[in-house]
Amino acid sequence: MERSISFSSFTPKRRIRFWENSIVRRYFLISLLVALVPLVIAIFLYDRLTSQLQDNIVSQRYRFQLEQVRTEMINRLQHHQRALKAIASLPDIEQLVSTGSELSLPAGTLNLIYFDIDQPEIYGALFFDRDWQLQRAIPGQSASGSPYWGQGEFSLQNLPRSRLGSDWLIGPQPPKRGLSGWYLIARPLPAADPFGPSPGYVAFQLRLASLTTALSELNSTEHTGCFAVAVHQCFNQLGKNIAPIQQPVAQLPVINNWRISMLPDSDVADVWIDDPRWLYLVLGAMALLLVLLFFIVLVHRARQRLEPLIQGADAIARGEWAHRIEPFGHDEVTQLTVSFNKMADQLDELMASKVKMERKAVQGDFATGVAHEIRNPLATIKVCIQSLAIPSGQTDAAELKQLMLEEIDRINQLIQNLLNYSRPPEPEIREINVRQLLERVVKLLRPLAAEKNVALEYHAGEPVRLSIDPEQIQQILMNLVLNAIEAIESKATEGSILLQCEQQQELVNISVKDNGPGIPEGSLQQVLDPFYTTKTTGTGLGLAISAQLASLNGGRLDLESEPGLGTTASLTFG
Template sequence: MNIDRSSVRHLGSLESECAGEEDVPQNPVSSKRLTTKYLWLSLLVALVPLVGFASLYDSYFSQLVARLTEEQLATRMAATQNEFRVFLRERKFELEALADQFDNPEFFTRKGRQEISSELESLLRLQVDARSVYGVVFYDRQGNIAWTFPKERGTAPFSANIANFEGAELIGPTPYSIEQPAWVILRQSLLPHANKDRIGLIIRFNSLTETLRGLDQGNIFRAFLRAGDGNAYDVVGQPVSITQTSTQQSALLPNWSLHVIQIPNLVMSSVERMRYWLIVLMGCTVAGLLWLHMSISQRLNRQVESLIQSVEKVALGDLDTPVTAVQGMEINRLTHAIERMRLQLKTFIRSTLKIERQATLGQLAAGLAHEIRNPLTTIRTTVVALSRRESNPEHREMMAVIEEEIDRVNDVLEHLLNFARPREPHAKRVEALSLLNSISILGGASARNQGIELTTQSPEALQLWVDEGHVRQILMNLIINALQAMSVRGSSICLQAIRHDNEIELSVTDDGQGMSAAIKAHIMEPFYTTKPAGTGLGLATCGTLVNSNGGRMSIDSVENEGTTVTLFFPIAPPIKSNA
């Protein structure tokens, strides 16, 4: 690339023109007027967004609380009530199944335990093995407990309250104690509407109270069950004292009810804390701006000296430091002229460096092609020979994949040789799920060796319109970079494909060490690397291939948290029907 000589002469004349204006008289500057305007403008720009954010935050949080209390609470109350009844209904069905098996009146006497067969005893044992059932109780015709299974269950005293539930009776609960868990009995007669022999399930009381977990919202709501004994119990079945009026309540059974209480000062602590810090932030902003503008006022008289120092830096070759702009004076024209000269010189130098980098890349690619292609040819020949003699289909498939990857590496070397003029991509339909699974197989071994989990997520129907070899190379480069960025076992890499409008998003997400803002600013530049043995061509090549396939690439990274690289490719066009 030849630098335009007229542009160089223009820069020289511009430098001479700037040098010739050294003795131009300067008008006095009113520092008071300039800094006052700057102060008020900065305060307006800084405080208006803060005040707006605080207002939006309060409004949003108030609406959120209103939705929780008015809509979601009613829905969850109905769901919890239904779950409570479904639980009892399921136990009732189990009880009816037992009643069908124990139809002998002799079973409902004191000696009924000796009358049951081994099959019926196995049935009882299977029933009490359930998590929510403690045992089975048999009543005689006088309503007394004849016997229980297991023998030691059902001996604790019950409250006198009996609640009807769909033809059955719910008795209890037993008094709460730390030594013995509480339970209730769901009892039913053997014959409908008959008050003779009856059988009951001894149910863990905690199983009933656990149905309230969907309503218990931590610091927002507390749910309680008021049982037939008149006591209130929390979600773990412990008795509590309710001293606050219920926000909402709903009847479950006769003398059984569901209560929900809103915690006092629901959001006061978090909202007040947020408001406090917003006020502190605004105060600090105002104080900082006042200090800044006082400092600017004191230094305004030294602006001309600052401009001279900026020009001297450009003359000494420092093209990265912008020329200090001075507003509101005739010297502003000179400032902009020098700044344009600096930017033009910087652009020319960067263009020259880019040409040199591409030339170096060509030399490096030629060396890589010579040093790598010969061993790859030997490896490929060996794999082909082994594949012909291999009888295991899985091994042959793995060798076929290895052969394909060797061909892909050869393609990569060819791409490096043509980095300055990459080949035109051969776009075709590519199944996203199949592509990601193939990449996962290739990178899975390296990931497992490092103790890293490699997963894929993609709907089966997604199809890209890309060069498959290009995309494979891009994804493998990104996986290798992710593996090199993670040193802790137990980390994970996720390959995901989703559809967004008319594009397919392919993302590679890791929870490695991430990148700082300084590294991220240069990470796409050729030959820029943070690894001692790296070439700095991986992401640069990826960017070139993405652009050649009509896509785009973005990198989101947080230091010490991880990195997500997202690729946007066009979706495959629909298949035209021949009809």
């Protein structure tokens, strides 16, 4: 039976969906989850921790900066409070809050007031009666317009007021066109009677921007320092009232409802880019993405490796026994491919053997039937012929009778061979010395060989022992030697036949080597098939039976031949 083996590489005949019913996908997905889940958890925890840490550090920094600014503001306020306290304690100071009276202040009193307000951040000193009606305004070096000079509005109405110890904080008054923002610190003047009401107040009108300049500590590329008293109010470092459009990131009360805060700078829209935390998160996300892509590529490649195996299995299942997968690489899939090919080989052999067995069974049944149907009449014919009385002297008839009997025997032998091939006898295994076996075969056949002018020798070397059926192996060897003699005879040259026995590790090899004409290259594959013969008189069963017997004895019969140089038949036992 002619068989051919084909190798296949990956050709996607059947598309397997990537995300469906794939163990590869499942394993890789699990692997991916195993890799990603801790990574995501780690990133999440890291982000939370760094975020909290950063928030803590930032809030502490904000707090520290706000505390600094508050301290500076309070120091400024306290500085003015001390000056106000000194002025309020001056003798006859209450004259300045009385209406319409002529001043009879000591010379130093006014000078002290002028001295105290001679600072750029003080617009002037204001004196109010107990009903907060302005009675006098003494200009400082930064005074401007009303109430010091000229006509103009000056009112404390609608200005926020809060206590600062025993003093009052009034304002701030936001800047107006052509005028700066200001606020007041006012101190009640002491009453002449210890239990009487205060006659009025002395106040400093102060430059708002000199207070808010402390906010410069809070200014950065991300934040703007803000001072406010009312809601939706924000005085910046320059004392300008800017509309706060965002919630403060941090704030701190200064005094009562006076508070300072840090507003996010609306001009810095992309400030998050500078945040290292976001950088880490982006890097983490990129790492996740890369891992994901890497796993997808891995899955794809693994599927590419496994796809030929799947297709191969499909092909085998369809009965394409000759389908093989070409292995490449040096990994587990390669090993699996090699194993698959081995399995396919074995399966192929098994199937061939099964066919052969089935065919032999058929042949056996046929042979048994034929033998039964032919042998009985043949036996009758033989008996009849033997019973034929040939008169003496009829030499030709006697020869013919003898010839018929021999032909009947030959037919019987042929039928016996056929039966033997179809139902070979069970070997009777026992351990023998191969040398003795070779010696006996040579002794038996040497006369015949000599007759045919063929030198028959054997070479046994070291003693070799084999567990075989000696009768069956002897039958094989004799068959091989007889075939060799016949082949040499047909060559009509001096021939030689050498029987050898060699042991190579676990293998024992018995060979029959002749220098006959050899077997044509086209016939070498078929000479072991039953009924195949190149001889005109052969049955074609000799070598087939020999190969079958070798197989029954655990061995194998192989033929090697070079046309014109000879043939070597090898019996190999493992």
